[in-house]
Amino acid sequence: MNNIRVGSLFGIPFYVNPSWFLVLGLVTFSYGSGLAAQFPNLPSGLSWGLGLLTALLLFGSVLAHELGHSFVALKQGVGVKSITLFLFGGLASLDKESQTPAEAFQVAIAGPLVSLLLAGLATLLGVGTGISGAPAAILGVLVSVNLALALFNLIPGLPLDGGNILKALVWKVTGNPYKGMKVAGRVGQLIGWLAIASGLLPLVVFGGGLNFWNILIGWFLLQNAGQAAQYGVVLDQLSGLTASDAVSTNSPVVTASSTLREFADQRILDQRAWQKFLVTNVEEQLIGTLAIEDLRAIPSERWSETLVQSLVRPLDPSLTVQSDRPLSEVVTLLEERKLTALSVVQENNVLVGLLEKTAIVNLLQNRAQATPA
Numbered sequence: 001m002n003n004i005r006v007g008s009l010f011g012i013p014f015y016v017n018p019s020w021f022l023v024l025g026l027v028t029f030s031y032g033s034g035l036a037a038q039f040p041n042l043p044s045g046l047s048w049g050l051g052l053l054t055a056l057l058l059f060g061s062v063l064a065h066e067l068g069h070s071f072v073a074l075k076q077g078v079g080v081k082s083i084t085l086f087l088f089g090g091l092a093s094l095d096k097e098s099q100t101p102a103e104a105f106q107v108a109i110a111g112p113l114v115s116l117l118l119a120g121l122a123t124l125l126g127v128g129t130g131i132s133g134a135p136a137a138i139l140g141v142l143v144s145v146n147l148a149l150a151l152f153n154l155i156p157g158l159p160l161d162g163g164n165i166l167k168a169l170v171w172k173v174t175g176n177p178y179k180g181m182k183v184a185g186r187v188g189q190l191i192g193w194l195a196i197a198s199g200l201l202p203l204v205v206f207g208g209g210l211n212f213w214n215i216l217i218g219w220f221l222l223q224n225a226g227q228a229a230q231y232g233v234v235l236d237q238l239s240g241l242t243a244s245d246a247v248s249t250n251s252p253v254v255t256a257s258s259t260l261r262e263f264a265d266q267r268i269l270d271q272r273a274w275q276k277f278l279v280t281n282v283e284e285q286l287i288g289t290l291a292i293e294d295l296r297a298i299p300s301e302r303w304s305e306t307l308v309q310s311l312v313r314p315l316d317p318s319l320t321v322q323s324d325r326p327l328s329e330v331v332t333l334l335e336e337r338k339l340t341a342l343s344v345v346q347e348n349n350v351l352v353g354l355l356e357k358t359a360i361v362n363l364l365q366n367r368a369q370a371t372p373a
Contacts, residue, residue, distance in 0.1 A: 003084055009063075012070055017086035020059070027055035031141065039134050047134075054138050059085070061118060061146050065153070066090040068114030069161075072107045073098070089153070096329075101172035101180075108164035115150035119143045157188025157221060158228040178236035178328070185229025192221030235328040237364055243330050243344045244323040244352050246360050251353035252277040256287060256312060260295060260303035267292070278343055278351060279312050286320070286343060286351040288312035320345055323352045331360060 003015040032051025036042060042050075062085055069092040070080040079095035098104040122142040125131075131139070153161040163184040170180035195218030199211035252274035254263050267274070277290045294311045295303075320343045321330055330342065334357055344352040 003086075009067065009083070010070075012080045013082040014063075015082055015084040017084065020085050024052075024055045024059060027058055028052045031055070031138075035134050035137060038137065042134060050134055050138060054141055057138070057142050058145050061115065061142065061149060062090045064118060065111040065115050065149055066092045068110040069107055072110040076103050076107070078107070089149070091159075097177065101168045101177070104171065104177070105165060105168040108161050108168060111161050112150040112153050115146040115153070119146035119150070122146070155191060156184070157191040157225055158184045159188065159224040160221075163188050163225070163228075176236065176239070178232045178239060181232030182229050182236065185225045185227075185232055188221050188225025189229060192218045192225055194218070195221060234331065234364065238327045238331060238360075241327040241363070242323060243321050243325045243327055243342075243355055246327055246330075246355050246363050247323075247344050247353035248356060248359055249353075253351065253353070254279055254290060254308055256281050256307065256309035258308045260298060260306045260308060260311070263290070263308050264295070264303060278315075278354060279308060280351050283348075284351055285349045286315065286345055288315045315343065319343060321355070322346070327360065330355065334360075 003017050005013060005015050007014050028048070028051040030051070031054040032048040035050050036044060036047040039047070063083070066083045066085070070083060073080055073092070073094050076098055078098060081093040081095060084091050084093065094107075098107055119142075122139050126136055126139040126143075154165070156162040156166040158164065158167065158181070166187060167177070167180035167184040170183045171177045174180070195214050197218075199214030199218060202211060250272070252272075254266065254277045256279050258266075263277075275292050277292075278286060279288050279290050281287050290308055290311055291313065294313075298306050298311070318337075319339070321333070323344050323346050333339070334342065339357075341354055341356045344355050346352055
């Protein structure tokens, strides 16, 4: 299901997974019914209204948790692309990793600290004001929810905050952020298996009492922690490499001063049937692209007198990276933008060549074969 954008907070786009509407409905029903049973003198409409208020406070608690991460990241100069709330909590999507393990630790711990702060404030409010009845019950729920949110997220496995804390600590010890990602991912997988086992144990031992939520949480951890661990392995293998190391040796390049006839003859000799070519000027600077389909606009009898430059399309700057950019960052860029290739340039926009995702895969395979087991 696609996430639904519901607005923005402090300039950060805010999304909600449709599963959250189910959560809000269940919480409203559960706590509305509970308050009606616990306080029979409450008007029925008021009990349901308080149930909805409880659900919104739960929603706000998760949002505040993610805002804690976001504000610390923004203070470090790390952009926040969005905040998304889903069934098991929330996610603040950051533009990039923190620069140091200390900063990564600060971002990771900020969310649980906000939850603990809310739990403490709700406790002080209840004790300090001496309120009772339904309002006191709601405050009690707010304390419990934020304590649970903080403690659950401190479990030391990705994708939870505790996993990011563990990643930062391993990064600090080893000096390698990707080793931290691998370790925290593996720990997350282990915790996921333990959660699934705990959910199945009552069924195995007692023949009943299957704990569905433990199984669901375990599955969630396994899926996300496994991806994080695998991603950490890939990034670790790419450590020390730059974008220029993965450029295709036979990149599709044509000079703007060539005629369309020369270009067509060149394409016939190419080993691959490229559909788009990078176009350079006499200084070998990248100036745009030429698509094969564009040749149809020019009659073939005019190809010998028509220059490639006349059909050049401007190149989107976001599809270009500098040759000295770490290959690990390029991989992240390709994944985030769902791209299959990027143009690689040096200073002054001098073209190095085309970098394809498949070339990175081949590079990893070659390095694995060259490394003894």
